[in-house]
Amino acid sequence: MTDQNKAILVVGGGITGLTAALEAAESGYEVVLVERAPYLGGRVAQLHHYFPKLCPPYCGLEINFRRIRSNPRLTVYTMAEVTAIDGGPGDFSVTIKQRPRYVNEKCTACGKCSEAVEAKIKNPFDYGLSEIPAAYLPHELCYPYRYVIDPSIIGTEDANRAKEACPYDAVDLEDSEKEINLTVGAIVWAAGWTPYDPTKLENYDFAKSPDLITNVQFERLAAVNGPTGGKILKPSDGQPPKSVAFVQCAGSRDENHLPFCSTVCCLASLKQCTYVREQLPDTECTIYFIDIRAMSRNEDFYTRVKADEGVKFVKSKIARIEATGGKLVLEGENTATGEKFTAEHDLVVLATGMQPNTAENQIPANVSYDEYGFAISQPGIYIAGTCRSPMEVQSCGQDATKAALEAIQTVVGR
Ligand SMILES: Cc1cc2nc3c(=O)[nH]c(=O)nc-3n(C[C@H](O)[C@H](O)[C@H](O)COP(=O)(O)OP(=O)(O)OC[C@H]3O[C@@H](n4cnc5c(N)ncnc54)[C@H](O)[C@@H]3O)c2cc1C
Ligand code: SF4
Ligand code: SF4
Numbered sequence: 001m002t003d004q005n006k007a008i009l010v011v012g013g014g015i016t017g018l019t020a021a022l023e024a025a026e027s028g029y030e031v032v033l034v035e036r037a038p039y040l041g042g043r044v045a046q047l048h049h050y051f052p053k054l055c056p057p058y059c060g061l062e063i064n065f066r067r068i069r070s071n072p073r074l075t076v077y078t079m080a081e082v083t084a085i086d087g088g089p090g091d092f093s094v095t096i097k098q099r100p101r102y103v104n105e106k107c108t109a110c111g112k113c114s115e116a117v118e119a120k121i122k123n124p125f126d127y128g129l130s131e132i133p134a135a136y137l138p139h140e141l142c143y144p145y146r147y148v149i150d151p152s153i154i155g156t157e158d159a160n161r162a163k164e165a166c167p168y169d170a171v172d173l174e175d176s177e178k179e180i181n182l183t184v185g186a187i188v189w190a191a192g193w194t195p196y197d198p199t200k201l202e203n204y205d206f207a208k209s210p211d212l213i214t215n216v217q218f219e220r221l222a223a224v225n226g227p228t229g230g231k232i233l234k235p236s237d238g239q240p241p242k243s244v245a246f247v248q249c250a251g252s253r254d255e256n257h258l259p260f261c262s263t264v265c266c267l268a269s270l271k272q273c274t275y276v277r278e279q280l281p282d283t284e285c286t287i288y289f290i291d292i293r294a295m296s297r298n299e300d301f302y303t304r305v306k307a308d309e310g311v312k313f314v315k316s317k318i319a320r321i322e323a324t325g326g327k328l329v330l331e332g333e334n335t336a337t338g339e340k341f342t343a344e345h346d347l348v349v350l351a352t353g354m355q356p357n358t359a360e361n362q363i364p365a366n367v368s369y370d371e372y373g374f375a376i377s378q379p380g381i382y383i384a385g386t387c388r389s390p391m392e393v394q395s396c397g398q399d400a401t402k403a404a405l406e407a408i409q410t411v412v413g414r
């Protein structure tokens with residue numbers, strides 16, 4: 001075998017892909033990591049804190065970025081996707097397409113291009129809760145630490161303004177899509193998940209009130225690098241909420257939406273109650289739940305949050321959320337007593353589930369999927385993390401290590 005046939009391709013630079021890539025590279029294999037976004041870290045980078053220890057995700061991510069920087073066997077392509085895979089275990093031919101960033105490696109992240117452009121775009125890092133200039137750093141701690149010019153301003157005066165403003169000749173308006181062709185021996189697919197689209201929940205007036213948000217948006221509201229600098233404020237008027245509701249299984253375990261349990265959104269809401277209670281001790285939280293599922297040895301975390309008198313648990317199914325006259329009214333049935341109720345809250349968080357990215361963006365190879373779109377490993381192509389099954393970060397790490405080992409066994413054993 002050639003060295004190329006011993007190389008391993010990892011697709012997806014979230015916590016799963018990062019772990020798999022580093023495990024394989026540090027075991028001595030050439031690894032190519034392909035990430036669709038302009039930065040590594042995936043959705044974990046967008047969390048405020050993460051359970052079970054409630055530390056900021058950047059503690060762990062920064063260690064991984066340091067390991068990447070010091071490993072010459074690991075090549076990273078951001079803004080890139082795999083468009084074709086041919087061949088089989090030990091000899092895959094892979095085509096990668098890389099979108100233009102319009103900013104080259106001379107960028108020092110000085111921010112002058114950003115100050116020069118006039119157009120604004122919705123900030124994808126804040127799940128649309130803020131706007132940023134169309135020349136932007138994806139976020140303050142991003143890897144690679146380099147600006148991006150949004151394609152929407154290419155060909156406009158704004159793009160010329162960005163180029164003229166750059167003191168380092170780093171804006172490259174001639175940048176174009178690149179094709180990269182590789183031979184690799186094995187593939188780890190770790191393309192992760194997407195939050196379920198809340199606009200599909202017809203009984204919940206999602207688009208009608210800025211104070212009806214999703215759990216991923218709530219992470220950004222609490223994050224110090226988020227739209228409010230970490231202050232939990234109602235998007236409608238910038239005031240702190242007096243009562244916050246968490247609506248569990250919003251679209252999950254429902255055959256019209258996501259029929260499965262995402263396993264993390266109960267813990268995410270419990271965690272988000274701790275954000276509220278620490279920052280706004282007079283604010284009450286109510287969790288409307290079908291069952292509380294505290295997976296992966298997190299039962300003690302549930303017990304801790306339950307001990308707080310400021311967090312109420314109502315076993316129920318919320319049938320409707322109405323946005324009327326600036327208020328959010330929940331209608332539901334208490335499934336413990338059978339009573340119907342209505343309740344008003346200032347801020348309502350939908351605990352939406354995790355949809356595998358492989359459901360809508362399939363792997364360009366002959367791979368099978370389960371009924372929900374989670375991909376299934378096959379010889380030479382190993383699926384890891386949340387595009388294999390819903391799971392939290394710790395399980396992603398274990399899954400990634402397993403997939404890296406399977407990939408290594410594929411390339412050494414031939
Ligand atoms: C509200 C909420 C809070 C949470 N809080 C916690 C918590 O506190 N603790 C915890 O342990 N877990 C938490 N989780 C779960 C955690 O977010 C996931 O376990 C984690 O994001 C999974 O990592 P991943 O790498 O599998 O996927 P992702 O984070 O989705 O990363 C996948 C990466 O692949 C990239 N990608 C996608 N498609 C392609 C493609 N075709 N080609 C190239 N790249 C691609 C994406 O851009 C992304 O960077 C939470 C989840 C939710 C919903
Ligand atoms: S592209 Fe140029 S102006 Fe923009 S941040 Fe980078 S170095 Fe500064
Ligand atoms: S983890 Fe909780 S909120 Fe999420 S789908 Fe499962 S039961 Fe519902």
